[in-house]
Each structure stands twice: as structure tokens, then as C-alpha cells.
Amino acid sequence: MEVESPRQDESRTSQILPPSSTNQDMSRAPVSNLFVDACSLARMGQYEKAKTAFLHVEQHSDEYGKAQYLLGCACNKLDEYDEYKEAIGAFNKAIEFFTKLGRNIPIDLYYEIGFAQWKIGANKDAIKSFSKFIRKKGTEDTHYGYLSRALVYCTMGHYKEALSDLNKANENQENQTTYSLCWRGRTFAHLGQYEKAKEDFQRASRIRAQDFQSYLQLGIVYSELGQYSEALEQFNYALESQPQNQHNRAEVFFRQALVYQFLGDSNQATNKLHDCLLLNPKHARAYFRLARMYLAENNYLDALETLNTAHKIAPHDKDIIYELGSLHERVERFNIALHERRRAFGLQKSEPSLSEETVSVSENTSTRPPSSTVDKEKSMNPRLLSALKQEELLSVAENFSVSYHKILETYQLAIDKDNCPEARTLMALCQESQNDFIDALDSMEKFCNEYLTDPNAKQSWRNFLKQFKTERDSGRESRLVTHRYTVLKRIAKNLIDIENDHTLFKSDPSGNLRIFYDALRRRLGQSLVAFSMTGGDTSIVAHNLKGSLSTYVAFCRSDKHF
Structure with a gap:
């Protein structure tokens, strides 16, 4: 089942905008003119420009609270992960402003912030916000609040709670739409x-389609009923009704692709998915479906690249995370991998790329410029210090999801902007602390590859450990820094062990011992990740992701078949 966003009522944003001509206090005319211009831009659908204008409304002005509210609405309309995070910040500023002055908070604000929270994966916060919206609305016009809260429950897999809300959303016949009935039907099916x-x-x-959304939803209904020709017909009507809106057309192409997949026409399905992504490069579910088609063709590299793209766009999508785990499990078939490696080494033993794992798209570290920490010791990278301070406050953060992703973004900036490969280790430990084991394993694996192939990365790592020790001994009494330093020392020991093992394996003329060792090391990590995702004890996972590999080295050394 493809989870769609709850449709936002297009009239609600325009209803809260003031008319173009208002009685203005002449002493604040420039600010008021700016505010009215921003509202006009929002009415015309120019949300980027409206957003810029709302940002310029000064904090001391009477319009500031409403400007922050409308800024959040404009960010929501832009429909991107970072925009939703910015929207939440703007809504919170609006709440603070209205509360401080004792003014009424617009009821629809709770709906809008709930929508943004749901879109970034903060589902519990979204439930609270939609519940506030429903409670404050009373008995008037709450059906879309119940509908949206139901979709969050569906995302969480709480189908009984979702059904209760969907029954309320569909209680009055005049509120029933193809969309709301379709979702209740899906929820019934889940139960x-x-x-x-x-x-x-x-x-x-039986509800007559008259506009884009009703054509689209009716097409989805026919898809659910298995009436695929009728579904395609409705999707074509939807395209005809939206000749200019690229995002809407992209959604239709995506839905057509699903129908063609059901019909077994993989070529048409692939073409439609590419058409969708051409119009909307941020369509995570289109990447997900395309990756599954690549998997069906055993095209693992394209599948991995496509799934990684989907995961970056929608980091909380459980289907994408699960499929990534399945992909890593499927590609690690050691008998075939070793057979292909033997052939490769037999053809050209000296080719360095042949030693890389076929299932991972390795970074090209040979062209990395020297890190600024290679030639001299200095104080610790300020981005790393900033990220560590943010981590210490994570448990009390107002919005956990936003704060967590901000920390990861800071680590990524240290990697990309400061040529600081060792930041991957701190990123991995942060991800591991939140049980995000797939990404933690990926971060550590990338750093390990850099450490083993790039002398600059190796020297940078050594200096980083000295800098981290200095920070630990600085007297600032950070429990997190102290704990992380202990873990980093274990990682350092394991890296030395891996490096020494690679040296020992150089005596093997075929090169297969080292390949088997590396593949087995990765397999251990992936197996532990799978163990965690099925409910295994996370402390066991955390320990073994950093544990000794001596047993596996001994196994490789004693094997007589290579």
C-alpha cells in the first residue's frame, strides 16, 4: 500500500490571508505593506517569494506572529524535508509570540504543524498536534483532522486507532470523498x-469525479478493485485536468506505473517511474519502486544507488529501510562472490578496484585533498564540537527528529566541507545510539575504506584521537565526550587489527583470503543489523559492531582451500 500525504484543503491557507487592502497604521506602513505583499504572493502560489517576504517581517511588529504562521504554511506548500523542518520552527515561533501577548493561536496552526511533523517522521508529535486541532475545533469541521490523524496512525501501523478516526471522518455523508473512503477501505483490508x-x-x-484530486483518487480506487483499464482511464483524465502542475502530473505517472506493474508490463512501469522522477526528483516512493524493479532484474548496484537516494529523501520510510536491509542480505552470496573474485584476480591481479566489495559504491578517496589535520595538530574541528554539544541535549530536545537530523547534517558538513573523514565515526556512534544501525554500519564502513586506502585519512585519524583526548582532559566534564573517547579507542584498536590482518593476507597469491575476510566482516555487521531490526537486544548489537574479529581471522588463516 502506497501511503499518500493527507490532502491539504487548498482553501484553508487562503482563508487566513488578509484582504489586499487593509487599514494600516501609518507608522508601520512599510512593514504592513511587506506583510500584505507576502500574502498576495502566497495567494498566487509563489511560495518561495512569499517565504522570503514573510522572513523580513520584523520581530517587534504586530504582524510577526501571523507572518511566522504563514511562513510555516508556505514552507509546507514547498513539500520538501528541509522545508517541513523550517515550517515547524516558524509555527513554534508563532505560538510563542501569540502566547506571550495573550492572543488566540489560530486553530489551523495545529493542523499545519501536525502535517509538517508527520512529513519528517515525528509521528507522536503529529498525533498530539492533530489531537489539539480536533479538540479546539469542537464539533465544527473536524473531519479532515480525524482523516489526517488516521493517516499518521496508519504510518505507525496502529490500524485500529486509524479505523476509529476514519469512521469519524466519514460519519457525515457530505464529508465522504473518494480519498477518505479509499483510506478506510485500505484500513479495513489491513485488519x-x-x-x-x-x-x-x-x-x-460511485462518487463522480470532477477535478484532478477526484480523478486521481477514483483511479486509485479502481486500482484497489483490480479494474485496471478503468484506473488508467481516470488517470488520463487527471493528466488532462492538470496540464501545467508538474508535481500533480508526477503523482499520476507514479500511479500509472503501479498499475502497469500489476499488469506485468515492467517496461511501461519503468518508463512511467522515470517520467515521474523527471517532473519530481524528490518522489521517494518512485525511487523505491524503481529500486525494487532493479532488484527483480538482479541489478544490485542500480538498486543500491536508487534505494540510497530514496532513503536520503525519506529517511523515516520503513519500507525503504527494510528493502535496504533485504538488498544487503541478497547480494552477500559468498560462493558466487568468491567465484567472480577469483576470475577477476586471474584476469588482472594488480587492478585496485577489484578488491572493493561489489555490493557497495565506494567513494574515490585517491583524489581527496590532504586533510587540514594531517600535517599538524590543532584544536578539534569546531563542527565536531558543535555536533557533540547538540548530542548532549538531544534527550531534552523539543523536537527530537529535527534535532537528530541537524546533528547528522553537522557531521556531514565536517566530512564534505572540512575534509574530515574521521567525522564518520562520530556520526556512526550517534546513529548507533538511536538504534539507527543500518546507517551506522554504512558510516563506519565508509570510514574503514578510507582509512585502509588513503594515507591522509590515516594520519588525520591519529591526530583526531589526540585532539579528542585533549578535549576529554580539558576539564569541561562532558560525560558524552568521555564515553565517546573510550569507544573511539576500541575502534582504533580494531582498525589496527584489520590493517595487520590485511598485511598477513598479502602472502596469499590469489588475494582471495583478504576478500573473504572483508566480506565476512561486512556480513557480520549486516547480520547484526538484521538481528536488531527483528527485535534483538540492542546492547549485543552495539557491542559486536565494534567487537573483535580475531575468530574470523583465525578461520581465514586456517582454511586450506584457498
Whole structure:
């Protein structure tokens, strides 16, 4: 089941905008003119320009609270992960402003902030915000609040709670839409109530389509009923009704791709997915579906690259994370891998790229400029210090998801902007502390590859450990820094062990011992990640991701078949 965003009522944002001509206090005319201009831009759908204008409304002006609210609405309309994070910040500023002055908070603000929270994966916060919206609305016009909260429950897999809300959303016949009935039908299906699901799909199919959304939703209903020719017909009507809107057209192409997949026409499905991504390069589910098609063709490299792209766009999508885990499990078939490696070494033993794991897209570290920490010791990278300070406050952060991703972004900036490869180790430990084991393993693996192939990275790592020790001994009494230094020393020991093992394996003329060792090391990490995702004890996972590899080295050394 493809989870869609709850449709935002297009009229709600425009309803809160003031008319173009207002009675203005002449002493604040420039600010008021700016505010009115920003509102006009929002009405015209020019959300980027409106956002810029709202940002220029001064904090001491009477319009500031409403400007922050409308800024958040404009960010929501831009429909990107970072924009949703900015929207949440703007909404919180608006709440603070209205509360400080004793003014009423616009009720729709709770809906808008809930929507943004849901889009970045802060589902519990979204439930609270939608609940506030429903409670403050009273009995008037709450159906889309119940509908949106139901979709969050569906995302969380809480289908009984979702069904309760969907029943309330569809309680009055005049509020029933193809969208709301379709979602209740899907929820019935999840709960095993298939007859009721079919009834809702059939009821939705009888609602006459008159605009883009109703054509689109009716097409989805026919897809659910298995009436694929009717579904394609409705999708074509939807395209005809939206000749200019690229995002809407992209969604139709995506839905057409799903139908063609059901019909077994993989070529048409692939073409439609590419059409979708051409119009909307941020469509995570299109990347996800494309990756699954690559997997069906055993095209693992393209599948991995496509899934990684999807994961960057939608880091909280459980389907994408699960499929990434499945991909890593499928590609690690050692008998085939070793057979292909033997052939490769037999053809050209000296080719360095042949020693890389086929399932990972390794970074080209040979062209990395020398790190600024290679030639001399200096104080610790300020971005790393900033990220560590943010981590210490993570447990009390107002919005955990936003704060967590800000920390990861800071580490990534240290890697990209400061040529600081050792930042990957701190990023991995941060990800591991939040049980994000897939990304933690990926971060550590990337650093390990750099450490083993780039002398600059190796020297930078050594200096980094000295800098980190200095920071630990500085007297600032950071428990996190003290703990991380202890873990980093274990990582350093393991890196030396891996390096020494590689040296020992140089005596093997085929090169297969080292390849088998590296593949087994990766397999251990991936198996532990899979163990954690099935509910295994995370302390076992955390220990073994940094544990000794001596058993596996001994196994490789004693094997007589190579």
C-alpha cells in the first residue's frame, strides 16, 4: 500500500490571508505593506517569494506572529524535508509570540504543524498536534483532522486507532470523498475485514469525479478493485485536468506505473517511474519502486544507488529501510562472490578496484585533498564540537527528529566541507545510539575504506584521537565526550587489527583470503543489523559492531582451500 500525504484543503491557507487592502497604521506602513505583499504572493502560489517576504517581517511588529504562521504554511506548500523542518520552527515561533501577548493561536496552526511533523517522521508529535486541532475545533469541521490523524496512525501501523478516526471522518455523508473512503477501505483490508474494504472501494467509485484530486483518487480506487483499464482511464483524465502542475502530473505517472506493474508490463512501469522522477526528483516512493524493479532484474548496484537516494529523501520510510536491509542480505552470496573474485584476480591481479566489495559504491578517496589535520595538530574541528554539544541535549530536545537530523547534517558538513573523514565515526556512534544501525554500519564502513586506502585519512585519524583526548582532559566534564573517547579507542584498536590482518593476507597469491575476510566482516555487521531490526537486544548489537574479529581471522588463516 502506497501511503499518500493527507490532502491539504487548498482553501484553508487562503482563508487566513488578509484582504489586499487593509487599514494600516501609518507608522508601520512599510512593514504592513511587506506583510500584505507576502500574502498576495502566497495567494498566487509563489511560495518561495512569499517565504522570503514573510522572513523580513520584523520581530517587534504586530504582524510577526501571523507572518511566522504563514511562513510555516508556505514552507509546507514547498513539500520538501528541509522545508517541513523550517515550517515547524516558524509555527513554534508563532505560538510563542501569540502566547506571550495573550492572543488566540489560530486553530489551523495545529493542523499545519501536525502535517509538517508527520512529513519528517515525528509521528507522536503529529498525533498530539492533530489531537489539539480536533479538540479546539469542537464539533465544527473536524473531519479532515480525524482523516489526517488516521493517516499518521496508519504510518505507525496502529490500524485500529486509524479505523476509529476514519469512521469519524466519514460519519457525515457530505464529508465522504473518494480519498477518505479509499483510506478506510485500505484500513479495513489491513485488519482482515475484506468485505467491508470492498464496500468502501465500491462506494468511493460511485462518487463522480470532477477535478484532478477526484480523478486521481477514483483511479486509485479502481486500482484497489483490480479494474485496471478503468484506473488508467481516470488517470488520463487527471493528466488532462492538470496540464501545467508538474508535481500533480508526477503523482499520476507514479500511479500509472503501479498499475502497469500489476499488469506485468515492467517496461511501461519503468518508463512511467522515470517520467515521474523527471517532473519530481524528490518522489521517494518512485525511487523505491524503481529500486525494487532493479532488484527483480538482479541489478544490485542500480538498486543500491536508487534505494540510497530514496532513503536520503525519506529517511523515516520503513519500507525503504527494510528493502535496504533485504538488498544487503541478497547480494552477500559468498560462493558466487568468491567465484567472480577469483576470475577477476586471474584476469588482472594488480587492478585496485577489484578488491572493493561489489555490493557497495565506494567513494574515490585517491583524489581527496590532504586533510587540514594531517600535517599538524590543532584544536578539534569546531563542527565536531558543535555536533557533540547538540548530542548532549538531544534527550531534552523539543523536537527530537529535527534535532537528530541537524546533528547528522553537522557531521556531514565536517566530512564534505572540512575534509574530515574521521567525522564518520562520530556520526556512526550517534546513529548507533538511536538504534539507527543500518546507517551506522554504512558510516563506519565508509570510514574503514578510507582509512585502509588513503594515507591522509590515516594520519588525520591519529591526530583526531589526540585532539579528542585533549578535549576529554580539558576539564569541561562532558560525560558524552568521555564515553565517546573510550569507544573511539576500541575502534582504533580494531582498525589496527584489520590493517595487520590485511598485511598477513598479502602472502596469499590469489588475494582471495583478504576478500573473504572483508566480506565476512561486512556480513557480520549486516547480520547484526538484521538481528536488531527483528527485535534483538540492542546492547549485543552495539557491542559486536565494534567487537573483535580475531575468530574470523583465525578461520581465514586456517582454511586450506584457498
